[in-house]
Amino acid sequence: MVESRGCFDKRKLNIAFLSRGVRALVGRFARDGRASLAISAALMMGAILGLAGLSIDVTLLSTLRSRVQAAVDAATVTGSRNLLDYVAVNGFGSVGRYYPTIQTQTVNAIQANLQLEKNLSNIVIGLPSVIYNQNSGTVSAGVDATYNPIFMKLFGFKAMPIRASSTSTSKSLIKYFQIVFLVDVSQSMAVGGTVADIKKTKDSFGCTFACHQLGDDTLTKGRMRGIVFKMDYAKTAIANFLSQMQSISGSNASAFYSAAIYTFSDKLRTLIEPTSMLSDVTRAAAWLDVELLATAPYKSVIGHTNITAALSSLAQTLPKLGGDGSSSTSPQTILVLITDGAQDLIGSELWAGYSDGNWADSCAAFKAKNAIIYAINTYYYPYTDDGGYYNKFVSPFASQIQAAFPKCVSAPSNAILASDGPGITAAVNRLFQKITSSIRVSN
Template identity: 25%
Template sequence: MRIFGRFVADRSGNVGMITALLTVPLVGAAGLSVDFSHALSVRAQLQAAADAAAVGAIAQSSDAVATAMTMTGNGPIPIAKTDAHNIFFSQMSGETGNLPVDLTIDVTKTSNTLNSTVSFSAAVSTSFMQILGQTSMKISGTATAQYQTASFMDFYMLLDNTPSMGVGATADDVSKLQAKTGCAFACHQMDQASNNYTAAKSLGVNMRIDVVRQATQALTDTAKNERVTSDQFRMGVYTFGTKAEDAKLTTISSLNSNLTQVKAYTDAVDLMTIPYQNYNSDQLTSFDSALTQMNTIIEPAGSGNSNTDRQKILFFVSDGVADAYKPSSCTKKTTGGRCQEPIDTSFCKPLKDRGVKIAILYTTYLPLPSNSWYNSWIKPFQSEIPTRMSDCASPGLYFEVSPTEGISAAMKALFLKTISSPRITS
């Protein structure tokens, strides 16, 4: 009995027994940390692949965007799911290259927005946790992206080709013309075989109308390079008339998605001819009439979400000074009913009220301090010209370019600003 009592009372092996009992959970805990860190690393790689797939499937140059712009309604885009799948697995390498992954992809168009969702799940094998009977850990994640498709747009290019646009394009051109003719304007006067217009041509002087024509043609090339589909942009080109005797809104090129053809037609843009000096008291620049007529030509404005629901943009290029018979409603003083004034913005409002955007490229009206007519009639409101032009333009779509700057570059910058739209967000 004493031997049994001593055995029961003996505590000398407790530490060893407790250590043995704790070994399994301690090893399991350490293994959990290692396996968990490994699983997080694998998940990070898969998440990066999912991000790339969600974004890449609806990138600007993707088949999904091109397909979406041909769709007349909403719905899924199967080709985007294929692209997302391929992009995801192209990111796999090393361990992830052999890892079975369940992938769920959804790409749909709603209005002009593409929504992309890529979800993944996988089982990552464990090492140390197998001691506790857990052979794998589940990981999962989701990536989303959104893209607004480029809008379908119609551009109505209203180009001021009235006699004031015959001024030299730069200060140097003005000086050359004044030295030869005594005048800064290359008036295309038809009663004289030799006139300021022919003098400008012989001197190699660039008139402002020349630069505007060239800039418009260059813009058709920009539009071709920027479009996603062949019919995304359409352009029409209009002037104030080819001759003063029939001064009215004139179609140089009707609205057309064949931008190469529009470019060719724009060769016809030139300075309005006049039969003789001071014809019709030089009242040949009626912005009121041009804007009113454009309002009848421009079709109802749409959202731009499809080729049958297009945004409408009036792209107006001018030096901003109207000169027309307007005896009772002119915003400045008149002489014999002749009204010389900055653009009357009340004629811009009807277009805006219909949802038409107005983009204005103001080609700075050159001060002519040695010209008595300028000093008497234009100089008093010279500072108001850009303000009125800016007020006529839709928010953010006004650009002024001075004679020493590039009209072509300015026109391109204004065009790119007009077509810009939100991009991918994820």
């Protein structure tokens, strides 16, 4: 019995030993599997993080490229518009001198928009190209920069290039305009055009102001002696304006012009109604003269000056007033008033008591009908040796006169002071540049 138990115990021992070995082997296998899985998981996690980092950097890179492109686009659009705005104010004759300013403005605008982008470096902005041609302003610019990645630098990607370029063109809209000159031809336009002319008039006729009367044609006599009067400067300047307008109207496909000339002293008179035949208007400008010397049927007797009546009559009778410039039957009106701004409302020596500079309200009728108003102030020189006429008839209301011009015009810069004859020439030349310049409407 004892042996038999012993044999039985030995078998049990062998089975137990085998069981412990199997468990140990299984345990080691399990431990080795967990290690492998840990390594695999770590590798997978690294790959996932790498892909996530790549995704973040790619997204940021794409966003930055869009922002850089938007910055360049905005700068060139603004530059092209500023170019046409400059031409609108100053004319196209000097536009080339403004190119460097547009270039600087464009570069500064790009830099201002990119300076807060922390992940950009090595920003290089090329010198913008600026071109004005045929009533179009074009600005081109380009930018090279580097994106500094956040995660991809861990994988050896230390810089990613960004490049953007843009070209913007602002163009004028095809428009139709009628340019209407309303010219003061009263006696005050027969004052000498310069200080020297005023002195020569005084030396020749003993007067400088209001000395041109019926029966004493001092204008013709003065011209024979080389005196140039304010009317002479105005007439020549308007003729030159129209001649230049005629020369560009055939080649300028972005705008179409007609023109007219009206005169006034005591009341409105028609020299030539609006017509697209600018050569006819140019020839008509030669007929302009002070009221006593105008040729028939434009001649009038002495009538003093009524600016209010002239403006009111023209607003009621001017053809096509109120147009929007969209067609030849609906042209936009540009009114050019040329006067010294002093009006006297009755035709007698008592007129000094009825003088004023309160005529600006009559301009409202034109503004209400979409007209653009310019005014050239043919300034009264403060005479000191004219027998007291200036101090009696002009000086008391000089401040009213000066205040009337900016009230009348469409914009403050549209009121142009011409302190003498050459100033009238310069004012009309400036007016030509302003009127014939582009009107920016779109890109």
